[in-house]
Amino acid sequence: MIALMLHDHVSAWLAVDTLNPENPPFAERLYRIGRYCMWAFLGSAALCVAYAGGRFGWEKWNGGAMESPKQIVGAMIGAVFCVSASQIINAVTQ
Template sequence: MLTAIGETLLAQIGNPTPETPPLADKIMTMVRWLTWFAILSGILAIIFAGGKFAWEKWTGGAMTSPKMIAGAMVGGVIATSAGTIMNALVAA
């Protein structure tokens, strides 16, 4: 397409229609599995730390398990809200 003498439009890009990327369904399945794994591992960490807390209380050992419980809870909150956090960051 010529707009004036000596000026040439080299490429014209149309408005493409959005398409799903290849393997999108498999990637979403993997993300769902990883989400379930993160939630399950957090629950198991809280159960383990609770058992360790009871054992330390029973035997009178050093109390390190409250840190484990707090860490598991903070990690669980971050893991389950990761999607919301990413949506907020990308939209900004």
């Protein structure tokens, strides 16, 4: 009997008062910072790969020490890390 009465009160309260979550006042600024970080990560990934490729071409053209293949591998690993981080940031902010 008490359980039935409690169930009726709870169901009536839930049917009348639906709670809609809303963002805190500073959330939009944090989302904007997150989006800037995402673009910074993507831009840094592209710049790292472009720099390592340019250095590889420069060393190949001038007959240098050929240390840039290690840099290209590092740049590719860094690019994968940066793109993954930007996608995580994008998933969190949406």
